[in-house]
Amino acid sequence: MSTPLIETKGLKKYFKTPKGDLHAVDDVNLKIEKGNTLGVVGESGCGKSTLGRIILRLLEPTAGEVLYNGKNILNYDRKQMLDIRKELQIIFQDPYASLNPRMTISEIIAEPIKVCKTITNKKELNDKVFELMETVGLAERLVNTYPHELDGGRRQRIGIARALALDPEFIVCDEPVSALDVSIQAQILNLLMDLQDQRGLTYMFITHDLSVVKHISKDVAVMYLGQCVERTDSETLFRNPLHPYTQALLNAIPIPSLRSRPRSELVIKGEITSPINPRPGCRFAARCPRATKICTEHNVELKEIESGHFVACTLY
Amino acid sequence: MSTKTLVEIKDLHVVYNTDEKTVYAVNGLNLTINRGETLGLVGETGAGKTTTALSIMKLLPDRVGEIRQGKILLDNIDITRATPADMRLIRGESVSMIFQDPMTSLNPILTVSDQISEVLDLHRLDMSSEEKIKKVDEILKLVGLSADRKNEYPHQFSGGMKQRVVIAMALACEPKLILADEPTTALDVTIQAQILSMMKELKQRLNTAMIFITHDLGVVAQICDRVAIMYAGEIIEIGTTADIFDNPNHHPYTSGLFGSIPDMTKVAKRLNPIEGLMPDPTDLPNGCKFHPRCPKCMEICEAVNPGDNIDGTHTIKCHLFSQ
Numbered sequence: 001m002s003t004p005l006i007e008t009k010g011l012k013k014y015f016k017t018p019k020g021d022l023h024a025v026d027d028v029n030l031k032i033e034k035g036n037t038l039g040v041v042g043e044s045g046c047g048k049s050t051l052g053r054i055i056l057r058l059l060e061p062t063a064g065e066v067l068y069n070g071k072n073i074l075n076y077d078r079k080q081m082l083d084i085r086k087e088l089q090i091i092f093q094d095p096y097a098s099l100n101p102r103m104t105i106s107e108i109i110a111e112p113i114k115v116c117k118t119i120t121n122k123k124e125l126n127d128k129v130f131e132l133m134e135t136v137g138l139a140e141r142l143v144n145t146y147p148h149e150l151d152g153g154r155r156q157r158i159g160i161a162r163a164l165a166l167d168p169e170f171i172v173c174d175e176p177v178s179a180l181d182v183s184i185q186a187q188i189l190n191l192l193m194d195l196q197d198q199r200g201l202t203y204m205f206i207t208h209d210l211s212v213v214k215h216i217s218k219d220v221a222v223m224y225l226g227q228c229v230e231r232t233d234s235e236t237l238f239r240n241p242l243h244p245y246t247q248a249l250l251n252a253i254p255i256p257s258l259r260s261r262p263r264s265e266l267v268i269k270g271e272i273t274s275p276i277n278p279r280p281g282c283r284f285a286a287r288c289p290r291a292t293k294i295c296t297e298h299n300v301e302l303k304e305i306e307s308g309h310f311v312a313c314t315l316y
Numbered sequence: 317m318s319t320k321t322l323v324e325i326k327d328l329h330v331v332y333n334t335d336e337k338t339v340y341a342v343n344g345l346n347l348t349i350n351r352g353e354t355l356g357l358v359g360e361t362g363a364g365k366t367t368t369a370l371s372i373m374k375l376l377p378d379r380v381g382e383i384r385q386g387k388i389l390l391d392n393i394d395i396t397r398a399t400p401a402d403m404r405l406i407r408g409e410s411v412s413m414i415f416q417d418p419m420t421s422l423n424p425i426l427t428v429s430d431q432i433s434e435v436l437d438l439h440r441l442d443m444s445s446e447e448k449i450k451k452v453d454e455i456l457k458l459v460g461l462s463a464d465r466k467n468e469y470p471h472q473f474s475g476g477m478k479q480r481v482v483i484a485m486a487l488a489c490e491p492k493l494i495l496a497d498e499p500t501t502a503l504d505v506t507i508q509a510q511i512l513s514m515m516k517e518l519k520q521r522l523n524t525a526m527i528f529i530t531h532d533l534g535v536v537a538q539i540c541d542r543v544a545i546m547y548a549g550e551i552i553e554i555g556t557t558a559d560i561f562d563n564p565n566h567h568p569y570t571s572g573l574f575g576s577i578p579d580m581t582k583v584a585k586r587l588n589p590i591e592g593l594m595p596d597p598t599d600l601p602n603g604c605k606f607h608p609r610c611p612k613c614m615e616i617c618e619a620v621n622p623g624d625n626i627d628g629t630h631t632i633k634c635h636l637f638s639q
Binding site: 268 | 360361476477504507508509512531532533534535536537573574576578579580588591
């Protein structure tokens with residue numbers, strides 16, 4: 001098998017809090033092949049955004065490795081990092097907070113190019129900005145407007161244009177459509193998929209919305225309290241979810257159809273437990289309908305149950 | 317007005333007057349809600365869903381928000397003419413509202429039990445304090461919270477539990493109508509499922525009517541009896557849940573909404589969203605307000621605003637269905 005574009009090994013991030021260590025990301029191993037999309041799903045507080053930020057080194061991990069084309073980027077110095085950042089970009093969740101309100105659209109889109117000095121000629125830079133605006137579907141007349149003049153969908157298009165400005169290989173999409181209305185959400189999802197087809201982009205798509213994940217990703221990783229509990233290709237995950245948490249999550253999605261009503265009556269009890277100094281054992285055990293004594297005795301490793309289907313559960 | 321009808325809204329027009337422009341938020345809305353019924357009010361940001369709910373509560377912002385025209389009858393009382401003193405008696409007693417964000421709709425410096433009993437202090441003047449304490453315990457149990465925690469403050473609760481507290485406050489006086497404004501949007505899916513199944517159960521037990529405002533058609537399918545789809549301040553389609561989810565005839569906007577949702581049961585390469593954006597509410601288009609985005613737009617749509625085409629329980633406001 002060829003080297004995956006992005007690989008993480010034993011990635012950990014603990015935040016220090018007065019009550020103890022908060023295990024935001026705890027021993028996560030992932031692989032993303034070139035040109036693919038990995039969907040990372042989980043509820044708020046499961047560490048999915050932290051994971052995305054560590055992979056881009058916007059946060060320094062407590063332990064572990066992030067391999068980009070087989071090389072550990074955590075050892076890179078400042079200059080090497082600046083170089084590699086051209087290939088690794090991010091689209092943020094909130095298009096209202098991630099754009100500088102005092103910069104015009106063209107300034108926002110041109111900024112990464114100016115920072116990395118990939119284009120120095122002013123005219124070429126202008127042409128590049130217009131080209132990017134066209135790619136993401138922004139009208140040319142908007143070039144000198146400010147973010148507050150635009151609606152959420154258009155702002156998210158600016159965020160996407162900015163991420164594309166340096167022709168990256170890999171983009172972390174951190175809930176890029178969660179703040180948008182459904183009809184706009186669909187427009188943005190279509191745009192992201194078209195861009196992937198045209199440019200061979202690789203995405204890590206972070207979201208809490210399973211139906212979006214199913215639509216856009218080839219592989220899916222389900223996270224719960226900092227750990228990856230199930231990882232497989234999207235088709236298998238939705239056909240045959242094995243971890244009780246994945247099953248519960250799938251059951252909890254409201255389906256816009258009357259016929260599937262009875263399915264959603266199964267509701268898991270309780271709420272997410274504290275990520276501060278978690279007890280050993282499976283972290284889902286407290287809410288799991290099928291938990292037994294062994295679940296709380298020792299940590300549960302992610303195991304390959306079927307080819308390509310990894311689950312961290314004592315049932316298997 | 318029949319005895320079955322609880323709320324009747326007739327030709328409601330609501331505007332927001334700003335320094336420069338007038339925002340036309342609700343434009344000629346007609347709606348009836350029967351006792352014990354749950355109506356889903358669906359639409360995108362800016363469709364006028366929340367404005368409609370605030371008009372029923374008479375909580376539109378002072379001086380800026382204005383009901384230009386129309387009537388809102390709640391049990392034959394016209395709310396548009398009620399005085400502030402009348403409204404204080406109606407709010408919490410007959411109608412109550414659950415807001416979207418449970419994090420900001422609770423008072424951080426009052427304990428949970430104080431906040432729930434505040435409703436009783438205002439409306440149950442004959443209740444003794446022991447009875448009120450008992451009632452608070454009862455309501456907390458009803459929404460699935462342990463009474464031991466009633467003396468804690470909102471920040472000690474998680475998002476899902478805060479929303480349970482907000483629901484407990486809304487239910488304290490057993491109102492006839494609850495306006496739920498996106499009550500689960502800020503919550504995680506597993507918590508959303510818990511809250512929805514609880515609300516469904518409570519509604520049946522207390523026989524309360526509810527207007528459930530949401531943009532999530534999946535939630536609507538789970539909890540509502542009837543559904544109204546709003547666009548640019550008008551109801552463009554209304555019917556029973558079966559009419560909306562199983563009937564093939566739809567307003568083009570409704571079809572667009574369904575086309576925008578990634579379907580969990582099918583494998584589709586691309587979504588079919590509605591092109592374009594919501595119209596500017598200060599400058600609405602002539603004729604049908606959806607015509608600039610409509611894939612089936614005809615000549616008549618640009619000039620004439622369509623009337624209601626009624627087929628049994630199903631009403632569609634579109635020229636495609638007028639004979």
